[in-house]
Amino acid sequence: MSTSQYQLTSSFIGNEAIVGEGDYFQAFAPGTSEQLTDEFSNVSSEQANLAVEKAADAFAVYTKLQASQRADFLDAIASEIEALGDALIERAVLESGLPTARLSGERGRTTGQLRMFAKLIREGSWVDARINPALPDRQPLPRPDLRRMLVPLGPVVVFGASNFPLAFSVAGGDTASALAAGCPVVFKAHPSHPGTSSLVGQAITAAAQKTGMPDGVFSLLHADNTVAQELVAHPAIKAVGFTGSRAGGLALLKIANERPEPIPVYAEMSAVNPVVVLPGAIQENAVKVAEGLAASVTLGVGQFCTNPGLVFLLDSPQTELFLETVAEKIRASAPATMLNAGICQNYQRGIQHNRVIPGVHVLAExxxxxxxxxxxxxxxxxxxxxxxxxxxxxxxxxxxxxxxxIIVCKTEAELADCLQTLDGQLTATLYATSAEISQSSFDWVSLLQAKVGRLLFGGYPTGVEVSEAMTHGGPFPATTDGGRSTSVGTGAILRFVRPFTYQSFPDALLPLALQDANPLGIWRNVDGVMTK
Incomplete structure (x- = not known):
């Protein structure tokens, strides 16, 4: 499929491909430092407003569809993305500088999580149905019939991430979980990969039409910062999903909090993902731990939100071997293309700033x-x-x-002091023996648990499994919601719902999930007992 057909008609308002009325721009190929020939156009405020209005209209219909219908939609999106074939990967390679193998895997992750959410909502128990039947004869006061479940918030704005053109982008985890929850999505495309975004936007639009979804259940907008901020401020928008910089996430949070009706912003922001290495771990295998660190730091040119940016090493006889091994691997690692010029420049400035701080030395480059x-x-x-x-x-x-x-600590007290200063993080990793953990005067597990959303015992955090048990979030400022949610795994759906109770309703007027006969066959909490 040729991508030339997306020239100018690069945004979608509901089912309609449109030409943006704002500024024109071109995609950039970081691998060759060339502007690509395709022209794109940002939408105007009026066009963005129309997309939100369509989403609000679609919500009234979409929220009433059966879960199986929404699941069919998610499955169809996955199939339409796969049907794009090589054109999608080729365009993503051009716009991101990432290798074909990485992006092919990312496409599989994207379609896999769509199907994962389809499976979740087909089964249905995720709605957390709770039923307290009426007790009219209870003394001193009768109890009314109370039935509670999770219901969708409403239209959601999602912002694409620069470092994952597919898995955290147009059809990524935020979009998949919001659509699964019953929320229409207005997606703001990342300017680093507009062609890739337009291809996936067309796939979602095609899936919506094939499965009979209401027009406006999904829109894809190329937009400048002003229009993006207007989307967050629009009264019909009920939540925001974002993956990116701390400055960007906090700016959206400020807008959301200053609305007449504040809304949740689920922003995944910066993290340094500390690694703690105690002597027992490197005494057992200093070389293996060091090689793993070097591989994790350089994986994907370090452009993962879970990249291990700080390593705390408790000094021991094996410290020199550990450092020498890391240095050897880093010296042998070749530079590689980063996602865009801005990211590369910020990286260079950050390294230059830190290397001249008193007491800081370059171990290896x-x-x-x-x-x-x-x-x-x-x-x-x-x-x-x-x-x-x-x-x-x-x-x-x-x-x-x-x-x-790498920070070398002389004592456990020094190490604990360093860890206490850290902000909230997505992950932390602990390399130690069980004996070290149990015999230490410091509770390393509790100390790190208070700081992160995921704690690893060994290994490195740069692989984020898409699964039911995954938590990808963390205390502020890793995320804006204080680490109470996850953006990866089936738990991500809970960001876009709210609890709702029906009191004394006729059975026929209740959602199927709450009716007496339990026609969906889901697990429900009935007077404190889980039952089908």
């Missing part, structure tokens, strides 16, 4: 110079000690790219 014409990031590892780290707050800030800072 790639032996190959980065090619600036290809927006390449050069793998770099810095080192310091606990006292210098504690005096340098900027070392705790995320540098998005293939780098990490």
């Amino acid at each position: 790639s032996e190959v110079e980065a090619n600036e014409d290809k927006t390449e990031g050069r793998p770099t590892i810095l080192t310091t000690t606990a006292p210098f780290f504690l005096c340098s707050p900027s070392l705790s800030e995320e540098i998005f790219g293939p780098s990490s800072v």
Whole structure:
């Protein structure tokens, strides 16, 4: 399929492909530092407003559809994305600089999570149905019939992420979970991959039409920052999904909080994902742990929100071997193309800033110079000690790219002091033996649990499994909601619903999930007992 047909008609308001009335722009190929020939156009405020109005109209219909119908829609989206074939991957490679194999895997992740949510809502128990039948003879007061379940919030605005053109983009986890919950989606495309976004937008639109979804259940908009902010402020929008920078997430949160009706903003922002390495772990296998660190730091040119940006090493006889192994692997790692010029420039500025901080040293960097014409990031590892780290707050800030800072601590008390200073994070990793954990005077597990949404015992956090048990979130400022939700896994659906109770309703007027006969056959809590 040729992508040339998306020239100018790059946005979708409901089922209609439209030409944006705003500024024109072109996509950029970071691998070659060239502008691509396709022209795109941002939508106007009026066009964005129309998309939201359509979403509000669609919500009245979409929320009343049976879960099986919404599941068919999600499955159809997955099939339509797959039907795009090589054109989708080729365009994503051009716009992101990511390799074909990575993007093929990301497409599989995208379609897989769509089908995962389809399976979840077909089974149906996720609505958390709770029933307290009436007790008219209860003394001293009768109890009315009470029936509670989760219901969708309403239209949702979702912002695409730069580092995942597919899995955290147009048909990614935010869109999939919102549509599964029963919420129409107005999607604001990321300007780094407009052609990729338009292709997937067409796939979703085709799926909506084939499965009879209401017009407006999904819209794709290319928009500038002003229009994006207007989307968040629109009174018909009931929640926001965002993955990106701290500055961007906080700006959206401010707008949402200043509305006459504040709404939730589920923004995944910066994280440095600390790794704690105790002596027992590297005594058992210093080389393996060090090699794993170097591989995780450089994976995907370090452009993962779970990249291990800080490593706390408790000094031991194996410390030098660990550091030497990390240095060897980093020196042998080649620079690679980053997602766009802005990200590459920010990475270079961050490394330059940190390497001149007193007490900070360059442990190793790639032996190959980065090619600036290809927006390449050069793998770099810095080192310091606990006292210098504690005096340098900027070392705790995320540098998005293939780098990490190793902090060598002399005592457990120094290590604990360092960890206490950290902000909320998406993940933390603990390398230790069971004996070290149980015999230490510090409760490392509890200390780290208070800081993160996911704690690993060994391994590295750069793989985020899409599954029922995954938590991808964390205390502020890793996310804006204080780590009470996840953006990956089936639990992500809970961000876009609210609890609702029907009191003393006739059985025939209740949703199927709450009717006496339980026609859906789901698990329900009836007077405190889980039953079908």
